Amino acid sequence: MDYEFKIKTGNERAKVEELFDYEGCKVGRGTYGHVYKARRKDGYVTYYVNHIIKFHRAAKANKKPVMVPKGMVKSLLFQILDGIHYLHSNWVLHRDLKPANILVMGEGPERGRVKIADMGFARLFNAPLKPLADLDPVVVTFWYRAPELLLGARHYTKAIDIWAIGCIFAELLTSEPIFHCRQEDIKTSNPYHHDQLDRIFNVMGFPQEKDWEDIKKMPEHQT
Numbered sequence: 001m002d003y004e005f006k007i008k009t010g011n012e013r014a015k016v017e018e019l020f021d022y023e024g025c026k027v028g029r030g031t032y033g034h035v036y037k038a039r040r041k042d043g044y045v046t047y048y049v050n051h052i053i054k055f056h057r058a059a060k061a062n063k064k065p066v067m068v069p070k071g072m073v074k075s076l077l078f079q080i081l082d083g084i085h086y087l088h089s090n091w092v093l094h095r096d097l098k099p100a101n102i103l104v105m106g107e108g109p110e111r112g113r114v115k116i117a118d119m120g121f122a123r124l125f126n127a128p129l130k131p132l133a134d135l136d137p138v139v140v141t142f143w144y145r146a147p148e149l150l151l152g153a154r155h156y157t158k159a160i161d162i163w164a165i166g167c168i169f170a171e172l173l174t175s176e177p178i179f180h181c182r183q184e185d186i187k188t189s190n191p192y193h194h195d196q197l198d199r200i201f202n203v204m205g206f207p208q209e210k211d212w213e214d215i216k217k218m219p220e221h222q223t
Helices: 003-012 049-061 070-089 159-174 194-204
Strands: 020-029 034-040 046-048 102-105 114-116
Touching (some): 046 049, 070 102, 070 114, 070 159
Antiparallel strands (some): 020 034, 102 114
């Protein structure tokens, strides 16, 4: 990137402290740091997609289901795909797409706008000779992790982000994770997870060799 252009755009970009009032309340933690509560100075409300899903899940559990508007799902999915297309076009893999990392703007001029957050696992992939698995042995939360990652692939592509988006799409429609299973510690050095693969194959069927020619070459295939 042109250095002068980078400095110019950096100076024009709004600073976090200009947009938000820090409230000092810790609300969680991510892989690389803690998350604190803040409030937009202009009164925007921000929702996580998982908040929307949990709302519908709770309503369904209480036998008071709220219809999920098809137009809302279509808009959310289009914007997520559009955002990921932008990242991929600039040689960036997100590598941790899930409802908790997708924001939806509430009341205000940006109402309904989707913003993809948490770029802690994002990596450039314009040097395919270096196995991405050398950077981080484990990526993507289990429920949204593509089969090739669960089978220990050392080289992988932007397809892992698309798989995760498909999982999010199904969850928006049903209010339940499509490949829900018992989760283990995400920081484990072994990406293989037998139960998670079983869940995927139970839902999708076992992949045939004609559909996935390299499946037998995956490091964990024999396992």
